[in-house]
Structures are given as C-alpha cells and as structure tokens.
Amino acid sequence: MLDKVKHVILVLSGKGGVGKSTISTQLALALRESGFKVGLLDIDLCGPSVPYLLGLEQSDVYQCDEGWVPIYADENKTLAVMSIAFLLKSRNDPVIWRGPKKTMMIRQFLTDVKWDELDYLIIDTPPGTSDEHITVMECMRDVKCDGAVMVTTPQGVALDDVRKELTFCRKTGVHVLGIVENMSGFVCPHCSNCTNIFSSDGGVELAKRSGVPHLGTLPIDPRLNVLIGTTRSVLTELPESNTAQIFKSIVKQITNGDIVNAVKD
Ligand SMILES: Nc1ncnc2c1ncn2[C@@H]1O[C@H](COP(=O)(O)OP(=O)(O)OP(=O)(O)O)[C@@H](O)[C@H]1O
Numbered sequence: 047m048l049d050k051v052k053h054v055i056l057v058l059s060g061k062g063g064v065g066k067s068t069i070s071t072q073l074a075l076a077l078r079e080s081g082f083k084v085g086l087l088d089i090d091l092c093g094p095s096v097p098y099l100l101g102l103e104q105s106d107v108y109q110c111d112e113g114w115v116p117i118y119a120d121e122n123k124t125l126a127v128m129s130i131a132f133l134l135k136s137r138n139d140p141v142i143w144r145g146p147k148k149t150m151m152i153r154q155f156l157t158d159v160k161w162d163e164l165d166y167l168i169i170d171t172p173p174g175t176s177d178e179h180i181t182v183m184e185c186m187r188d189v190k191c192d193g194a195v196m197v198t199t200p201q202g203v204a205l206d207d208v209r210k211e212l213t214f215c216r217k218t219g220v221h222v223l224g225i226v227e228n229m230s231g232f233v234c235p236h237c238s239n240c241t242n243i244f245s246s247d248g249g250v251e252l253a254k255r256s257g258v259p260h261l262g263t264l265p266i267d268p269r270l271n272v273l274i275g276t277t278r279s280v281l282t283e284l285p286e287s288n289t290a291q292i293f294k295s296i297v298k299q300i301t302n303g304d305i306v307n308a309v310k311d
Pocket residue numbers: 059061062063064065066067068069090093095173228229264265266267268270271274
C-alpha cells in the first residue's frame with residue numbers, strides 16, 4: 047500500500063557490490079535526519095542486506111489484515127524498514143525461488159506492506175537487468191515513482207552496466223534522477239586525504255554524456271563501515287566529513303524537486 051507515500055525513489059545499479067545497499071540505507075537515514083518520514087524497502091532478492099546494515103536482523107515482521115507491518119528503526123517511527131530478509135529463517139539462507147515466485151514476492155512487497163504516512167520511500171532493488179528487475183519496473187508504472195538513483199563505481203565495467211541500465215530505464219519509462227559515483231578514491235582514516243586508486247570521474251563523464259544529472263561522487267570511506275549494524279547516519283556521526291556533505295547534497299537535490307521535474311520534462 048503506497049497510498050500514504052508521497053515520493054518513491056528506486057536505487058539501481060547495473061552490477062552487484064557497487065554500494066547500492068549502503069547508499070540506499072545512508073540516503074534513507076540522511077533523509078530522516080533532514081526531517082522527513084522515511085521508508086526503506088529492500089527487495090534485493092540476490093542479497094537483501096538492509097537489515098544487516100541497520101542492525102535489525104533479529105527483528106520479526108508480522109502480517110495484519112492489511113498486509114506486512116514494517117519494522118520501525120526508532121521510537122519516533124521516522125524510519126520504517128521492510129526487507130525480504132525478514133522472511134528468511136536465517137541470514138545465510140539463500141533465496142532459491144524460481145522466476146514466478148520471485149516475481150510474485152516482489153509484487154506483494156510493493157503492494158502489501160502497510161506503510162504509514164511517508165515522505166519518501168527508498169527502494170533498494172536487485173542489481174542488473176534480471177526478471178526481478180523487470181517486475182520492479184513494471185510495478186513502478188502503476189506507482190507514482192519519482193525516479194531512480196543509479197549507483198556505479200568509476201571503473202569501465204561497472205559503467206558499461208550502468209549504460210545498459212540507463213537504456214533499460216528509458217525503455218521501461220522509469221525516470222533517472224541521476225548518477226552517484228561510489229568508491230571513487232580512498233579516504234585515509236588517519237589524515238582524511240582522498241587518493242584515487244583506480245580511475246575517477248567515470249560516473250561524472252557518463253552522466254554528462256547521457257544527459258543525466260550527476261548527484262555526487264563518494265569516496266571509499268572506511269568510517270562508513272563503522273556505521274554498519276546501527277541506524278546512525280553519516281550526517282550525525284561524521285558531520286564534518288566530505289562523505290556527509292555529499293549525502294547532504296544528494297538529499298538536497300532529490301528533495302528540492304528540480305531533478306524530478308527536469309527529467310520528467
Ligand atoms: N563509499 C564506501 N566506502 C566504504 N565502504 C563502502 C562504500 N560503499 C560500499 N561500501 C562497502 O562495500 C561493500 C558492498 O556494498 P553494498 O552491500 O552496499 O553493495 P551492493 O551494491 O548493495 O551489493 P549487492 O549487489 O551485493 O547487494 C559493503 O561492505 C559496504 O560496506
């Protein structure tokens with residue numbers, strides 16, 4: 047049930063392991079810190095890691111007459127979380143459902159979670175352009191989805207996959223809000239200097255060439271990993287860091303509505 051949800055934002059990546067779940071989670075937390083009521087829906091059947099990232103693995107979800115009730119990550123109920131992982135007996139259980147069951151589960155997840163009033167619902171999707179992906183996109187046609195934030199690393203292989211993903215979005219009619227380049231350079235935990243280990247600015251270039259906004263470039267920041275297993279935001283924990291400033295800027299761009307309108311026009 048998305049009728050009480052004002053904005054829906056998908057987080058996509060062409061490839062696994064590029065930081066999609068980390069960005070979905072920190073984006074949700076950053077939106078919460080900015081005063082919004084937020085939901086985070088993890089439908090990454092390949093690796094549903096949101097409960098792990100937020101330290102909610104032991105939480106149990108239950109079903110009421112109106113659907114699944116999400117887990118609230120805080121007392122004020124400003125962050126509601128639902129993940130496919132909550133339905134697995136153990137975090138190590140693989141999701142071995144075949145196509146139709148997976149598809150049905152995703153559809154149900156998009157329609158049968160009892161979200162309260164939310165300003166933003168962030169959806170962490172499976173990577174790539176698989177069947178599950180197509181299902182998500184199809185369902186999004188019926189939902190007032192603002193668009194997708196695309197996550198990539200700066201390397202060529204990841205960028206190739208993002209290119210495919212951009213084409214996929216165009217074909218399925220999902221607006222692309224912009225590209226976030228992740229793991230671009232390494233922030234030294236001692237002196238906070240950022241060193242470009244691999245190539246850099248690949249995401250920026252791709253955004254420019256594709257005519258899609260570049261939302262920000264995040265370095266590999268080992269301090270982000272300290273936040274794993276908590277519901278703490280980089281905005282409150284590392285307020286002076288470049289990483290926090292980038293998340294702030296992404297939130298600003300998403301919430302001021304310009305990019306939503308720019309891509310829709
Ligand atoms: N900017 C970053 N700085 C430091 N570590 C990061 C950063 N982004 C992601 N990571 C780490 O990289 C690993 C992979 O990230 P994550 O699980 O978010 O990727 P993913 O794209 O969601 O992967 P999957 O496709 O498997 O779901 C995690 O251990 C995460 O903590």
